[in-house]
Amino acid sequence: MLKPEDFKELYREFESAPTAFDCGKKCSPFNDGEPFCCDTGWVVPIAFPEEWQYLEKKTNLWHEFRPRNSDEFNLMDEIDRNESVFIECRGVKYCERDNRSISCRTFPFEPYLDTKGNFIGIVYNRVMADKCYLVDRHSVVSKGFIKMFMRFFEKFFVMLPSERELYLEQSRIYRNQMSRKKQPLVVLTEKGPWEAAYRGGKLISPWTKPDPPENSYCPNV
Numbered sequence: 001m002l003k004p005e006d007f008k009e010l011y012r013e014f015e016s017a018p019t020a021f022d023c024g025k026k027c028s029p030f031n032d033g034e035p036f037c038c039d040t041g042w043v044v045p046i047a048f049p050e051e052w053q054y055l056e057k058k059t060n061l062w063h064e065f066r067p068r069n070s071d072e073f074n075l076m077d078e079i080d081r082n083e084s085v086f087i088e089c090r091g092v093k094y095c096e097r098d099n100r101s102i103s104c105r106t107f108p109f110e111p112y113l114d115t116k117g118n119f120i121g122i123v124y125n126r127v128m129a130d131k132c133y134l135v136d137r138h139s140v141v142s143k144g145f146i147k148m149f150m151r152f153f154e155k156f157f158v159m160l161p162s163e164r165e166l167y168l169e170q171s172r173i174y175r176n177q178m179s180r181k182k183q184p185l186v187v188l189t190e191k192g193p194w195e196a197a198y199r200g201g202k203l204i205s206p207w208t209k210p211d212p213p214e215n216s217y218c219p220n221v
Helices: 006-011 024-028 051-057 070-076 102-106 145-159 163-179
Strands: 062-064 086-091 109-113 119-124 186-189 191-194 202-207
Touching: 006 024, 006 051, 006 145, 051 062, 109 163, 119 145, 119 163, 145 163, 145 191, 163 191
Parallel strands: none
Antiparallel strands: 062 086, 109 119, 119 186, 186 191, 191 202
């Protein structure tokens, strides 16, 4: 069972940024100077109740998210408030790196498990695939980040087994989505990106195709 004090160590063990450069500087010019993932008009961070208790006592960076329109009120109804809390920070210019939520530290990535439940890498959360610069740019994601991500969730799945079940189902949905779209299922591993099978989800072969060209980045806003 998670406790608020657990997050001090959990945060310490997951400090790495996904890239060697500030990826927010790639997208912020298209969103009035604010990275899309730091703007709750596009995506709202979610925290565990125990995590929110920890952050609420430690910093004034965060507050509970206050919905502003019907879509956001509907969003609030999609979660079990005993298990999750939508939160909002004061904005990117006030960011406290040590007090970022887990959802901030992981975005836009999530754990990937094959059908047997083996945690074999990470994939992109495609909720903002048309806006996030990092999506499908496999080569820019640091091996240090991937390693830290993997170690973090290996520990976290032991602490909270329901998260493993959640991502086992998420991975199944992800495979189906990529299969329907006829898009390659690329999994980032410590050995580099690999293509995975739609059926079974196992790694097939190293992914060697180049990233999208720099000039192809044009977020849909």
